[in-house]
Amino acid sequence: MEELLIFFIGILVSGFGTVIGFGGGVFMVPILIIFFGFNIEIAIGSTMAALVPASFIASVFNLRDKTIDYLVGTLIQLPAIGGTVLGAFLVAFLPVFQLQFIFALFVIVIGCFMVMPAKQKMRSSHSGMMYRMRRVPTTFIRKNKAKHLAYRLNGGIVTSLGFVSGVMAGLFGIGGGFVQTPMMIKLFRIPAQIATSTALFILVVTSFTGFISHFLLGNVLWSRCLPLMAAFALGALGGNIYKQMRGKLTNMETMIGIGLFMAGLGVLLNLAIKANVGVGFSF
Numbered sequence: 001m002e003e004l005l006i007f008f009i010g011i012l013v014s015g016f017g018t019v020i021g022f023g024g025g026v027f028m029v030p031i032l033i034i035f036f037g038f039n040i041e042i043a044i045g046s047t048m049a050a051l052v053p054a055s056f057i058a059s060v061f062n063l064r065d066k067t068i069d070y071l072v073g074t075l076i077q078l079p080a081i082g083g084t085v086l087g088a089f090l091v092a093f094l095p096v097f098q099l100q101f102i103f104a105l106f107v108i109v110i111g112c113f114m115v116m117p118a119k120q121k122m123r124s125s126h127s128g129m130m131y132r133m134r135r136v137p138t139t140f141i142r143k144n145k146a147k148h149l150a151y152r153l154n155g156g157i158v159t160s161l162g163f164v165s166g167v168m169a170g171l172f173g174i175g176g177g178f179v180q181t182p183m184m185i186k187l188f189r190i191p192a193q194i195a196t197s198t199a200l201f202i203l204v205v206t207s208f209t210g211f212i213s214h215f216l217l218g219n220v221l222w223s224r225c226l227p228l229m230a231a232f233a234l235g236a237l238g239g240n241i242y243k244q245m246r247g248k249l250t251n252m253e254t255m256i257g258i259g260l261f262m263a264g265l266g267v268l269l270n271l272a273i274k275a276n277v278g279v280g281f282s283f
Contacts, residue, residue, distance in 0.1 A: 006032070007227050007231045008231070009028075010028065010050065010235060011235040013235065014231065014233075015238045016235075016255075016259070018235065018243075019196070019243060019255060020252070020255050020256045021196030022177050023177050023199075024235070025051050027262055027263070028043075028047045028050070029043050030266050032046065033273055041217070042224055044214060044219060045217075046224045047228070048214050049214075049215075049220055049229055050229045050233075051210075051211070052208050052211050052229070053233040053236070055200050056204055057233055057240070058200040058236045059204050061243075062197035062201065062240075066146035066147070067193050068198055069142060069198045070198075072158060075155060075158045075162060076158060076161075076162035076184075076198075078159075079160070079163035080162045080163065080169065080202075082163060083166020083167040083168075084166040085166075086167055087166065090167070097271065097275075101271060106264075107178075107260050107263060107267065108261055108265065111260030112261060114182070114253050114254065114256060114257025115257035139153065139154045140152075147191070147194070151188070151194075153188055153190075157187075157188075165179045178259060181195055181196060182260060184198065185256070
């Protein structure tokens with residue numbers, strides 16, 4: 001009965017994570033630990049294993065739909081790797097617990113703002129600091145001919161914020177997925193469909209490397225993770241079918257806001273878990 005319940009929860013978590021570009025790992029680990037009594041290392045290893053087929057299936061759909069921006073994904077992911085190493089090093093020197101608590105509250109507040117009905121903007125979108133920064137040197141325009149979309153980016157800013165997301169991943173032990181998706185949408189003005197697809201493409205690399213790491217550490221028990229892998233694969237399939245049936249999701253920012261709120265709660269739960277067992281999770 002417990003395995004069946006985990007299976008259905010995994011489908012729901014993966015489906016929602018696929019739609020909003022988070023993957024679902026930040027939601028699933030606390031669920032496995034708190035409600036099903038998983039050892040934290042096994043919960044992390046099982047979730048990492050489950051994210052591999054889920055992110056791959058989602059990326060296959062997105063590859064076919066031509067909604068992945070590989071250049072942006074590379075500009076974010078490569079510096080994020082270096083940032084993760086630096087963040088892990090800074091853990092020994094900074095008050096991580098307090099910073100992570102503040103960050104979780106910040107994520108919850110941002111999620112609430114994204115869920116709130118948008119007010120009529122009086123100021124033109126062609127103004128403000130981020131608009132000016134996107135026009136300085138290293139600026140370029142990306143065009144998605146398949147979706148008839150175009151957006152202006154600054155390579156230096158994308159790379160810098162990718163590095164920052166990596167530092168947060170290493171420092172706070174929370175991963176950068178649910179940071180990178182809203183960052184691409186709100187700061188870079190990348191269309192939500194492109195942003196979520198690119199975030200899931202990044203997750204293919206990070207989930208696979210995380211899975212290998214936890215497998216070598218002995219945290220992957222096939223009896224535990226195989227049902228979750230199947231559930232996440234089905235959830236990713238369902239999430240992509242949902243997106244194709246709905247076409248362009250007009251409520252994407254609201255769904256991402258809900259995801260941020262839930263992710264912030266997940267980080268707070270992770271803090272409570274770490275206070276008891278002394279370890280955390282990162283993906």
